Amino acid sequence: MAEAHQAVGFQFTVRPDGVDFKLSQEVIKNIYLSGVTAWKKKAIQFKNGVLAGVYPASPSSWLIVVIAMMSSLYIHIDPSLGMMDAIKENLPYRSVIPQIPVLKYFTGPLDFTGQAIAILFATGLWLFLIYLLRYTLKALLSYHGWIFESHGKMSTSTKVWLCLVKMFSGRRPLLYSFQASLPRLPVPSVDDTIHRYLESVRPLLDNEQYNKMELLASDFKENKAAQLQRCLILKSWWATNYVSDWWEEYIYLRGRSPIMVNSNFYIMDLLYVTPTHRQAARAGNVVHAMLQYRRKLERGELAPLRALGTVPMCSTQMERMFNTTRIPGIETDFVQHLTDRKHLVVFHKGRFFQVWLYTGGRHLLPSELETQFQRILNDTSEPQPGELKLAALTAGYRIPWAQARIKYFSQGINKVSLDAIESAAFFLTLDDEPQGYDPAKSNSLDSYAKSLLHGKCYDRWFDKSFTLISYPNGKMGVNVEHSWADAPIVGHMWEYILATDCFHLGYTEEGHCKGDVNKNLPHPTRLQWQIPNECQNVIETSYLSAKQIADDVDFHGYLFAEFGKGLIKKCRTSPDAFIQLALQLAQFRDQRVFCLTYESSMTRMFRDGRTETVRSCTSEAVAFVRAMEDAGATNAQRLALFRKAAEKHQNMYRLAMTGSGIDRHLFCLYIVSKYLGVDSPFLTKVLSEPWKLSTSQTPQQQLNLVDINKFPKYVGGGGGFGPVADDGYGVSYIIVGENLITFHISSKFSSPDTDSYRFGQHIRKAMLDIQALFKPENDKTAQNAKYVHLENGKKHI
Incomplete structure (x- = not known):
């Protein structure tokens, strides 16, 4: 009952002598911390947006330009070559602007209008310099002669070009700092x-x-x-x-054939190392590492990928990594990308569970995530009618799925549950069959790959940007929907996840996640479904068509x-x-x-x-x-x-x-x-x-x-x-x-x-x-x- 009381912000009871209010301090504290975290996140995003927006300059450079401009006026030097005087002469209402003397140590007073014009001109000059730097960098990045040189042999011109690129690239770029400086893809003749x-x-x-x-x-x-x-x-x-x-x-969204096998791809875990053989613990660490990566991604704090350590790569595809779902349509699908979703949906033995990823304005710790996933693994409830193979709709042909979505999932409890899946940060499957590379088994890699590529055809949500798959022996893997990005984008995230999991988070000697266990977290919530027989027939048809494809691989x-x-x-x-x-x-x-x-x-x-x-x-x-x-x-x-x-x-x-x-x-x-x-x-x-x-x-x-x-x-x-x-x-x-x-x-x-x-x-x-x-x-x-x-x-x- 403790969890139930903490889930309610306040309670009240009507009594003969009035109304008795009872506030839950724990919930009020969590609400306060969540608000603080949200505003802090917005402030960081705004700051990083400004830094990326003015890159390769910096906000402090604006102050330097303004100070230099104001100083030049005090010593009676006009670096604008008369432009500031022209601006002042053409200002409306200039005669009614009060003349405010400034520091009397100078030879003559400087009016308020002059100061404002100096700041305005300095700001314009600063913006002009930013665009000049950007277009200079874009012109430099349009040169590709370096890539045609023999490996290990760099010409003098390429060395000079690299030095210029480094000079105009600024310092400590954020993920999206170079976007405005990247050249456009040329149209060949x-x-x-x-x-x-x-x-x-x-x-x-x-x-x-x-x-x-x-x-x-x-x-x-x-x-x-x-x-x-x-x-x-x-x-x-x-x-x-x-x-x-x-x-x-x-190529992707207008295709009406199944995306399972035909479009989606997979990425495997470490070949030779399994950090822990506890399924819930491994999933806890990996999910927590993903949340850390998502936070860096949303704030734009990741370093941009650069060839030769200098030439920047476009980061646009990374924007839709999380909170993204391919929505089926009759003629064409579309990619739905949301922001800042605080839950994920977990599939285990035919049941769907919603798990909240935040508490008190922070991410759940790996040990807390392990607890939540272990609760799902321990749950012995049966799937609801039609729930077991529901995800097969995403594995079959797109038109039947689109029609079923409109007819059976556009209102009521089914809509609420489907919205929970489609708005989730990502989809997690707690699989019930061990997989992974085993040198003693000749076909272990084959079985592992097929499991990641299509599974049972109903245990991955193939429309999600990616489905994280956790196996009972501690192995992991990812199934990725292809329309929103290409393999290197997900590979970038996966490298960060595996390194963070193994070398930063780690496990106890017993194989559990490190940290205290918070048993007061509210339990994962079962998603509820009311799936009529007609819809179950559509699900079965999609499953059979998907299984035919999977069995043929x-x-x-x-x-x-x-x-x-x-x-x-x-x-x-x-x-x-x-x-x-x-x-x-x-x-x-x-x-x-x-x-x-x-x-x-x-x-x-x-x-x-x-x-x-x-x-x-x-x-x-x-x-x-x-x-x-x-x-x-x-x-x-x-x-x-x-x-x-x-x-x-x-x-x-x-x-x-x-x-x-x-x-x-x-x-x-x-x-x-x-x-x-x-x-x-x-x-x-x-x-x-x-x-x-x-x-x-x-x-x-x-x-x-x-x-x-x-x-x-x-x-x-x-x-x-x-x-x-x-x-x-x-x-x-x-x-x-x-x-x-x-x-x-x-x-x-x-x-x-x-x-x-x-x-x-x-x-x-x-x-x-x-x-x-x-x-x-x-x-x-x-x-x-x-x-x-x-x-x-x-x-x-």
């Missing part, structure tokens, strides 16, 4: 895009097919491209990014530990290019044909940038693969072709990062053609081509919070996604430290041509075969150089 497109499809088409494609491209360029390009350039002038809004709407996780980034760099080539060429070799050995290959690249050096495509199957890559399969080719010839293909791939990756990719440009031209009603066979053909091999690299060590050389076991397993094509592969890989590469391979059981395990074996053999080429006798350029070859862990000079 139609000629360049078409040329690069034809170059990318040349190795995939025979002569007749290629000639037809050339004719389509030529017709498009001569007759329709100019009009579409003008509209796109106009949009690029008006919008902050000519791609991102259309990409989010048409053929997944294989593979740890490649023979060598890693360390050896590849000694081979003087890009690790990403090395892996991409290995994937091309594996793909050809698996399918005996080449295919259109998608590799994701980021464009976050531009304002609101997201991704671009690198078409990894180049003519150079094809020539290398054919040489590897040609018994008559020598290893020296193969190595020379490898270097040429790797250089081509690196150049394409750099072009994509610097706004000169082709696929987003073609996509936007296609969207403009649909708006204008212009029929383009060329664009239709381009946008209908299947990506039978879709690849992506998971970023590692974005924050460098953990020294993996000192703590080699504290490495993440990366993440993955479902297959993009029905008869193709999805491959995600993470280069972990110097000696490990983790591959996440997906395909479909229903395709007779694919097998994820088989493809994993092809990748392994391709990696080893390429590594074997790097011998001094094969590399003509290394005959007179200090070239190191690692073989069986030994160095040979």
Whole structure:
């Protein structure tokens, strides 16, 4: 009963002699502390907003400019070159403004109007200098020549450019400090895009097919491209990014097929370390770390990510990490982002619980969160009718979910409960089946990945920005909705969470969260539902369609530990290019044909940038693969072709990062053609081509919070996604430290041509075969150089 009394701010009883009021001091204290915290948060957000708004200057610099301006007037120097006098002469009512003498130690009085004009001019000068600094920095950041230089070789001009960027970047930037200084994504020329497109499809088409494609491209360029390009350039002038809004709407939100497997992706926990095997304790620490991260994010206190430690990346995607839900619609979904929500929703064995994350104006401590989660784990109540598989609505087709939401969840108790889920900071699933990587079990990584990717199809809320998943053995993971952001954004948060959990919060010897246990917290609240039979039928239909998709996912996780980034760099080539060429070799050995290959690249050096495509199957890559399969080719010839293909791939990756990719440009031209009603066979053909091999690299060590050389076991397993094509592969890989590469391979059981395990074996053999080429006798350029070859862990000079 103590909890019940504390949950009420006051009580009153009507008696014959009057009304008896009883106030709960504890609740009044909590209300007061909550108010203080809210105002403190608003003050900090306002302060940080001002700091980011005037960056790279600072508020104190305004005072310096004002003081300098006032001082110059006292010594009868006019730094405004007459502008202040002109302002004074044109002021209305200047004759009635009183003349107020100032310090009599000066040669003459300075009136109040003069002081006001000086302050006004100083403020204008200060703002002008801020914009001058910003546009200078934006001009500097528009230069991308540095990215095309060879690794380890920096020209004098690039060194000068880096010094200038550092000089104009100011000190101690906040998360959004650089946003106004980031350049806009440029629109490539139609000629360049078409040329690069034809170059990318040349190795995939025979002569007749290629000639037809050339004719389509030529017709498009001569007759329709100019009009579409003008509209796109106009949009690029008006919008902050000519791609991102259309990409989010048409690639993600307008899709009517299930987002589970087809769109959502996952991120794994630490591979080798489990800080505690107590499920509630691990969830308590991780959730508390997430609340700390959210507080820094909302206040804009996180440091912006910067390439080379200098070139800033766009932070826009991070804004919608928490309190965000994809809301289903009949024709299109939309992303709902709220602010400052103080609860999360927890799913366990078919029940939904609401857990408040604050008490007395502060976050719940890890020990308090552990208590709340343990209460849910101990709860033995049964799901209400229709509650068990309710979340399957988010896993199935979007139109039935949208219709059901309107019909059954728009009023009454169902609306209240659904609002609790959709407004929650995020969604937490306390799973009841242990998962994680176990070296003793050959398929443990496969099972772990499938659990994170789709689970039971009804135990993750796939519409939430992310679902945090906690397993009984202490392992964790995340399932992420893709429309609001890309993998590096969530990866940034996840690195912070894992480092904070393991190295800052920690656990007791018994594996519990540190800190005192507050048993007076109100218990988690069960969400209530009244789901009619008709709605339960819709839920079951969504579940069956989602289960069919999940059961068709053929997944294989593979740890490649023979060598890693360390050896590849000694081979003087890009690790990403090395892996991409290995994937091309594996793909050809698996399918005996080449295919259109998608590799994701980021464009976050531009304002609101997201991704671009690198078409990894180049003519150079094809020539290398054919040489590897040609018994008559020598290893020296193969190595020379490898270097040429790797250089081509690196150049394409750099072009994509610097706004000169082709696929987003073609996509936007296609969207403009649909708006204008212009029929383009060329664009239709381009946008209908299947990506039978879709690849992506998971970023590692974005924050460098953990020294993996000192703590080699504290490495993440990366993440993955479902297959993009029905008869193709999805491959995600993470280069972990110097000696490990983790591959996440997906395909479909229903395709007779694919097998994820088989493809994993092809990748392994391709990696080893390429590594074997790097011998001094094969590399003509290394005959007179200090070239190191690692073989069986030994160095040979």
